[in-house]
Amino acid sequence: MTRRSIVLINGPNLNLLGTREPQIYGHESLADVVALAKQNAERLDVKLYDFQSNHEGAIVDRIQQAREEGVNGIIINPGAYTHTSVAIRDALLGVEIPFIELHVSNVHAREPFRHHSYFSDKAVAIIVGFGVKGYEYALDFVATSPKFA
């Protein structure tokens, strides 16, 4: 059995985690989140690539690259692109890699424009409102579920 590989993608403004609206997104930085994810990936024996960008096209490029790498699954927090990006949706569908959509905050308890997602109907699962703990849950699931084998 080959080792699973996973790409963790964070979209715009998630580089500001820890300092950005901490009452909504908490006090942990993206570097903290990624460091813990790497530790957990090692424990779960999966290869983890991580990527953050504030640019839609760069995220599309990273998703396309994932197919070349033969990645098993994608964990994506598309940030504000959740509510706007047909291009990122098309990239995920184009590469045919199963993915989890993740949000730190409970988008359904926030402004109405955050209630619609271009990803939810195509995601294997959605993690919403668990704070940065959601990244741990997502990694555990992608590393162990037959849906990402």
Ligand SMILES: O=C1C[C@@](O)(C(=O)O)C[C@@H](O)[C@@H]1O
């Ligand atoms: O940038 C973000 C972060 C977010 O994806 C979250 O993780 O809760 C929710 C989005 O509505 C917002 O634009």
